[in-house]
Amino acid sequence: MVRPPSIDSSGMKKGAWSEDEDEKLRAYIHRYGHWNWRLLPKYAGLKRCGKSCRLRWVNYLKPGVKRGDFSKEEKEIVVKLHAELGNKWSAIAEQLPGRTDNEIKNFWHTRIERRRKKSPAAKPTISKANSLSTPQNQQQSLSLPILDDASLSPNSSHQDELELMLSAVLEAHDSAQNECFAAAAAAAAAAAAFNEEEFDYPELRSSELSCSGSSYSWTVDDDATSSYYVAQAEEEGLLLSYDPLLRFFDYQNETGLFW
DNA sequence: AAGCCTGCCAACCGCGGAGCG
DNA sequence: ACGCTCCGCGGTTGGCAGGCT
Structure with missing residues (x-):
């Protein structure tokens, strides 16, 4: 080592x-x-x-230097501060007593950043875990549209990515015939658009949404990242049960994000 | 069992800014 | 104002360990 x-x-x-x-x-x-x-x-x-x-x-x-895994709270702080400050590792380290800039930098590159480099599936896909029982009561899960980095040209913009994701969301809406299901997908896609100026956050692409009745939950494979983005989405009023798909479209129109 | 691959992290390198003469 | 030195920061590298094929 x-x-x-x-x-x-x-x-x-x-x-x-x-x-x-x-x-x-x-x-x-x-x-x-x-x-x-x-x-x-x-x-x-x-x-x-x-x-x-x-x-x-x-x-x-140096006395006081912490070793070992980051706690959930520390992960949340790192994700949050990185969103605010960017690669200002020393500034982030100031908020985490005992953690060094080098350790935080390593943590970011190995635990967070590496997910950006994972190669997803070949085309946008939507999956449902359970197609039995009535739509309103069934448990369903949805993988966010998975975008293939290789399918985007080197000049592809984040807008292209977002458009691809949206098309998959619409596909989900058509096929699921389940408002909640599609709404959850739209909320997640919109949250992704909101939360990352440059929209390049594959944690969100591979996140899982589960839907039961009128509620749904959203998880990614990292608790801290998940809770941070859920909190952000809630702040933006995205995780509403009433047709967030429309809100998503409204947001697109308001911001002219890609229309 | 052996070779390969990936994750992890300590350590190095280069650059820019602050301080000083 | 300029040049020099030193320090700190951020990016990158190298190699071990453990998992995978």
Whole structure:
């Protein structure tokens, strides 16, 4: 998991830190502080560059640095702050005591961002889990339209994506003959449009909507992300039982998003 | 069992900004 | 105003571990 130790041309050690090096750095900083990162390694007896020492201290040795999985609350904060601040990892880290910018950045790229790169199915699809029983009482689930990145040209806009999603939503409406079912799909699609300016949030594409009677629930494979977007959608008044499909169309007209 | 693939994360690198002479 | 040094930030890389085929 770590880079093997090596010596560069200037005699500086690179790669994974040994316990001995950690102890030297920790002991030095405890005693003298880090008054000058560039000179510190010389006085601390380390064959490392100042940058490497600083990174090791800040991300690993500094007291209070948290290790391990992010809690649900922490995930929610990361998702929310990233939506507000973008890739300002240090700013996000300030709101998460014990978490470093590097850790948050890694968390984002591995847990959140990677879903953007998953290759979905070949064309927009809608699936229903259960076609038995009466529409109003049955339990149904819906996969949001899955858009194939490869089916969009390199110049495809998010608008193209949204249009594809909308066409699939309409298909669902036609085939389901179930207002709630289609409404849920429309609400989710609209929420997706609302929640991501650039509309590139595949978590939403692969989310699951389940519908029972007049209510429905919406989940994605990450609780924190799910609850955040549901909360956002509720704030926007999208998750209404009364024909959110129409509200979705109204929104399109009002904003001229793609008409 | 072995090779391949993917996820994860520590660490490196380059750049830009702040501070100082 | 300018140049230099240092620090911090964000992007990227490298390689281990574990899962998959």
